[in-house]
Amino acid sequence: xxxxxxxxxxxxxLVSSILLLAFVCIxxxxxxxxxxxxxxxxxxxxxxxxDMLIRHRLDAxxxxxxxxxxxxxxxxxxxxxxxxxxxxxxxxxxxxxxTIPESVLAxxxxxxxxxxxxxxxYLSGIRFMTASGQFVVVASAENTYGDxxxxxxxxxxxxxxxxxxxxxxxxxxxxxxxxxxxxxxIDQTVGEIFPRNRDERLVVSxxxxxxSRLSITINRLLDRVTESFQLQRMFVANVSHELKNPLTQxxxxxxxSLLNQREPEAYQQTIRSVLDDVEELTTLTHExxxxxxxxxxxxxxxxxDAVRMDEIVWDIREQVTNSNPRYxxxxxxxxxxxxxxxxxxxxxxxxxxxxxKNLTENACKFSDNGQARIQVDFGQxxxxxxxxxxxxxxxxxxxxxxxxxxxxxxxxxxVRGYGVGLSLVERIIRLHGGQVGVTSLAGQPTxxxxxxxR
Numbered sequence: 001x002x003x004x005x006x007x008x009x010x011x012x013x014l015v016s017s018i019l020l021l022a023f024v025c026i027x028x029x030x031x032x033x034x035x036x037x038x039x040x041x042x043x044x045x046x047x048x049x050x051d052m053l054i055r056h057r058l059d060a061x062x063x064x065x066x067x068x069x070x071x072x073x074x075x076x077x078x079x080x081x082x083x084x085x086x087x088x089x090x091x092x093x094x095x096x097x098x099t100i101p102e103s104v105l106a107x108x109x110x111x112x113x114x115x116x117x118x119x120x121x122y123l124s125g126i127r128f129m130t131a132s133g134q135f136v137v138v139a140s141a142e143n144t145y146g147d148x149x150x151x152x153x154x155x156x157x158x159x160x161x162x163x164x165x166x167x168x169x170x171x172x173x174x175x176x177x178x179x180x181x182x183x184x185x186i187d188q189t190v191g192e193i194f195p196r197n198r199d200e201r202l203v204v205s206x207x208x209x210x211x212s213r214l215s216i217t218i219n220r221l222l223d224r225v226t227e228s229f230q231l232q233r234m235f236v237a238n239v240s241h242e243l244k245n246p247l248t249q250x251x252x253x254x255x256x257s258l259l260n261q262r263e264p265e266a267y268q269q270t271i272r273s274v275l276d277d278v279e280e281l282t283t284l285t286h287e288x289x290x291x292x293x294x295x296x297x298x299x300x301x302x303x304x305d306a307v308r309m310d311e312i313v314w315d316i317r318e319q320v321t322n323s324n325p326r327y328x329x330x331x332x333x334x335x336x337x338x339x340x341x342x343x344x345x346x347x348x349x350x351x352x353x354x355x356x357k358n359l360t361e362n363a364c365k366f367s368d369n370g371q372a373r374i375q376v377d378f379g380q381x382x383x384x385x386x387x388x389x390x391x392x393x394x395x396x397x398x399x400x401x402x403x404x405x406x407x408x409x410x411x412x413x414x415v416r417g418y419g420v421g422l423s424l425v426e427r428i429i430r431l432h433g434g435q436v437g438v439t440s441l442a443g444q445p446t447x448x449x450x451x452x453x454r
Contacts (some may be wrong), residue, residue, distance in 0.1 A: 011172035030343040034146040046139035074141035084133030246277040327364040334377035358400035
């Protein structure tokens with residue numbers, strides 16, 4: 001069921017329920033007023049007849065004649081008087097004799113009076129106490145005009161209810177369509193964006209309502225989707241490039257080796273070169289596997305170690321300087337806390353070591369003099385780590401993408417690497433609930449900032 005139909009049904013149901021309650025109350029009030037007024041008239045007639053017959057002891061035949069000639073007779077009026085043995089001593093209209101059950105007469109004697117209906121007649125009974133016993137006078141009549149009014153009122157209210165419900169349903173359908181028209185436009189526009197035109201965006205109205213805020217949110221989502229497409233194309237292009245180079249070299253060397261008969265030393269040199277290219281492919285595959293394994297689903301099982309950050313930075317310094325004699329790593333530790341527990345971070349030692357080692361090696365690799373500086377500050381709740389070098393700044397246009405897999409800027413195209421390290425760093429830091437960022441300006445050191453919550 002569409003939202004328009006649901007809104008229409010709910011709006012119609014709500015209005016119809018309120019209207020039905022109002023009409024039922026109106027009908028019930030009219031029925032109560034008309035019935036009470038008619039019972040009151042019957043009660044007066046019963047009381048008058050009882051006074052004449054029982055208290056003033058008028059002749060019953062005279063009372064019948066008076067009842068016939070009175071102008072205020074009710075439709076099919078009849079008044080019956082019972083003595084203390086439930087025998088009829090007076091009936092003003094014997095052609096309309098009603099059988100009154102003894103239980104009803106007993107109830108009238110017990111409660112002094114009683115109003116009730118029987119076979120379409122309204123009846124009102126009252127009790128008269130005398131020295132000779134208890135008498136019961138029951139006046140009955142048809143409320144012709146009152147019942148006819150209630151029937152017409154019921155038909156009028158029913159017709160009016162159906163008319164108003166129909167108008168409400170039509171109005172609800174119209175206004176729901178008018179309210180949802182911007183949503184239909186959004187649906188149509190978004191449907192035309194992909195795959196035809198990914199640069200098209202929704203029109204945002206000036207009114208600060210839910211539709212405009214939804215349009216803004218969808219436009220932001222489309223921006224992120226477009227950026228994801230660009231990064232995906234960039235990722236595929238970079239992976240293809242990184243895989244193509246060693247494969248092309250392997251194929252070319254093998255084809256050249258098969259052109260002519262060569263000395264064993266030449267074949268050995270070719271095999272060693274091919275092995276170097278295979279090792280390069282293996283390294284690339286290993287880095288891809290590392291990148292794929294570090295994801296949010298593994299975080300619960302990995303974050304089990306209490307890692308001393310001061311020990312890690314000294315280990316990284318030793319590993320990086322041993323890997324390349326030209327590299328120099330300087331470590332600066334801020335004020336050490338008195339509590340050794342404040343030196344630790346809950347996480348995975350191997351992953352944190354991998355992330356910080358990648359940042360340090362990159363700092364040394366792209367530094368003018370092969371030097372990098374690691375600065376660690378221990379806060380109450382956060383450990384701040386800065387890794388900086390004095391190389392050329394990262395271009396501003398490349399900064400938003402340096403943590404994407406296989407992204408490499410033009411100035412790093414001549415440096416050996418695959419563009420996987422920083423993406424791996426970002427995932428590892430995010431797994432530990434931390435943040436990583438970079439600042440790089442001309443004439444100033446390039447600084448990678450890492451924040452790890454304790």
